[in-house]
Amino acid sequence: YLEARTLRQAISLLERHGNEARLVAGSTDFLVRWRQGVWQPKYVVNVGNIASLGRISYSHRSGLRLGALARVGDLVDHPQVRGSYPALSAAAASFAGVQVRNLATVGGNVCNASPAGDTLPALLAFDAQCKISGPDGDRSIPLNEFFTGPGQTVLKTGEILTELRLAPPLPNTGSLYIKHSPRGAMDIATLGVASVITLEDSSLVCRNVRIGLGAVAPTPIRASSAERLLWGREVTPKLIESAAQAAKGDVKAIDDVRGSAEHRQEMVGVLTQRTLERSWDMAKGNPMSFERQRELAVQAAF
Secondary structure, three states: OEEOOOHHHHHHHHHHHHHHEEEEOOOOOHHHHHHOOOOOOOEEEEOOOOHHHHOEEEEOOOEEEEEOOOEHHHHHHOHHHHHHOHHHHHHHHOOOOHHHHOOOEHHHHHHOOOOOOOOHHHHHHOOOEEEEEEOOEEEEEEHHHOEEEOOEEOOOOOOEEEEEEEOOOOOOEEEEEEEEEOOOOOOOOOEEEEEEEEEOOOOOEEEEEEEEEEOOOOOOEEOHHHHHHHOOOEOOHHHHHHHHHHHHHOOOOOOEOOEOHHHHHHHHHHHHHHHHHHHHHHHOOOOOOHHHHHHHHEEEOO
């Protein structure tokens, strides 16, 4: 067991021990997989006490900055996250139970690279950028380039995800996240969809749109065909319906114990339509309370 007190020390420990080491912070996933024998590292490097990596800050100019050690639970009630990035706050509220949310970190959820990670569709839909620190300095990449496969990322030996950056939201923007799971609460997502849509001033023309999909492919993905269909066009219920069908074509759904590929493929269209319709309504100036968004965020199969 090794404990890093600074970022530089953590990078040095990872560089020294390479593939024999694994980072931990909240340890909510690590302890489960360690006990199951899935992860058996020789060295465990705890970075949970590096205070600088736990900050959440927001400005109207630079947007939201999430330190990798920010707790998932902190996103639920943070005023700037809830007010400006409601789909992310709702996604965090759907994450496991309150005890786990208060331990789990945003960076851990990202770096575990689970296709079903609850925060990932919303972070993709807000076009999050990853700040990565390592032996050769810092680099930045879009989140949609961070994942390379289930449990796999672009991180090199000695590198650490230190921060996620989200641009400030444009005016006339609405967003919503919906998680579909067998039981609703305390369950891994069968499917997660987040939509963010921005309208031009005093018109219904789509100025910007992003749709994040989770638990449908080996990695979280964007519904790029659906986005292209909406971009620059006047939004109508019919166009949203067409975009939802296009989203189904953006995925070749995975098949596992939580849901069949056929079921997931169909639900991609259903939840894309629902998130787009409600995001569009919010972008037109019809606010939705966070309590209602949180209520919509988890839709059980049974």
